[in-house]
Amino acid sequence: MSLKCLCCFSKEKEQRHRRNVDDKKNIRDYPWERYTLKELLRATNNFHQDNKIGEGGFGSVYWGRTSKGVEIAVKRLKTMTAKAEMEFAVEVEVLGRVRHKNLLGLRGFYAGGEERLIVYDYMPNHSLLTHLHGQLASDCLLDWPKRMNITIGAAEGLEYLHHEANPHIIHRDIKASNVLLDTEFEAKVADFGFAKLIPEGVSHLTTRVKGTLGYLAPEYAMWGKVSESCDVYSFGILLLEIISAKKPIEKLPGGIKRDIVQWVTPYVQKGVFKHIADPKLKGNFDLEQLKSVIMIAMRCTDSSPDKRPSMEEVVEWLKDGVLKRKKDIPNLSNKGNEENDENYEEFVTMQSNNLKILSDNDGRKMR
Structure with a gap:
């Protein structure tokens, strides 16, 4: 292998390592889960009424448990309107910017079809x-x-x-x-x-x-x-x-x-x-x-x-x-x-x- 190729290989390896480090840093700073609709349906028992823990003008919040045993709260927005879409986008945007011990953090979200779901840590002592x-x-x-x-x-x-x-x-x-x-x-x-x-x-x-x-x-x-x-x-x-x-x-x-x-x-x-x-x-x-x-x-x-x-x-x-x-x-x-x-x-x-x-x-x- 020529010196030129070795240099290119070394530089590419260094860039790949830097990307991996950055990716790990982002995962550490923003530990969002990748949820599917199927996972969230299973976690909340198909958004069963018995799992509902809150309701407001935006929609409803449900308690759930993931396949890993983690308790979560899932906010399910009502029928999609321009207003609901905006509130969903704003909340995800804002939560993506903030990390503080006294702010409820975002675990992840799902957006597909007519469903807009935001996943948070479950707060056992309610509001x-x-x-x-x-x-x-x-x-x-x-x-x-x-x-x-x-x-x-x-x-x-x-x-x-x-x-x-x-x-x-x-x-x-x-x-x-x-x-x-x-x-x-x-x-x-x-x-x-x-x-x-x-x-x-x-x-x-x-x-x-x-x-x-x-x-x-x-x-x-x-x-x-x-x-x-x-x-x-x-x-x-x-x-x-x-x-x-x-x-x-x-x-x-x-x-x-x-x-x-x-x-x-x-x-x-x-x-x-x-x-x-x-x-x-x-x-x-x-x-x-x-x-x-x-x-x-x-x-x-x-x-x-x-x-x-x-x-x-x-x-x-x-x-x-x-x-x-x-x-x-x-x-x-x-x-x-x-x-x-x-x-x-x-x-x-x-x-x-x-x-x-x-x-x-x-x-x-x-x-």
Whole structure:
């Protein structure tokens, strides 16, 4: 063999080795399974009703077990429409870009004929919604430490989407049913069908309103103006929901609706924070942590998007207030007693007046 041929052979071998290394790296970074429709039908017992573990506007989610014994969750989109196709494409696109311990990862997907299936890890402890308002609510499996750990985990997942993912990602549907819990009750933010990718240098987008009533930021619900701060607002609502086990919007006698911020504000004004905590906790919570998290939630749900914190700040404040308990939340009083200072009283009074916008506009079309 000539020297020229040896050089060519050596170069080709080196390129092949580099491709193999790259392929292995990609497999490690994106460990997607190659599923067939037959495999997923077998795993879910032909999408049997007994296997159904969730349902929404997008379709249904089924529990399954693969031939290797791995438990999975399979999202099966409804009859294919342009809208459903778009949501499928968006979710697969977004999940292909993100990897974080507090985001529900993609195991794989199937797209063929009229079927669009997305496969995830199965979360045995279901969703926050199930524990706060659903079939597991009466069991009160979420004690105070678990709730605080869930808030930090969900916040870190959102922080990753807003500040580390490239391009940045706005979730647009942060709510209790989209925070799933693994075997250790670690939070996994899920359902990216409404997500928006934000190009670098763009502060906000104007788009058709998607999401769930009660969690929507006022500027988004009214004008379709979406930015990271919309997720921050939704997260603030979620914080109050986790603490109190109250729904984001409740119906009062006479058909009147009241959102959770309107409900919580008078208690904060009076300094009776302990009355905000879920009664099922039976007083088993840290009062200082409770105050800190409520104050963070009030900042997140400011009616002005410019005054809301970033998720980076929220994560820092949560860790300080829950894990360290050393620092005050900026510009908010966090005293050891239950008295309010004048600045904070003015702040929550403004919240009470301004945050009626969602209930005043709940007739708007959304999911």
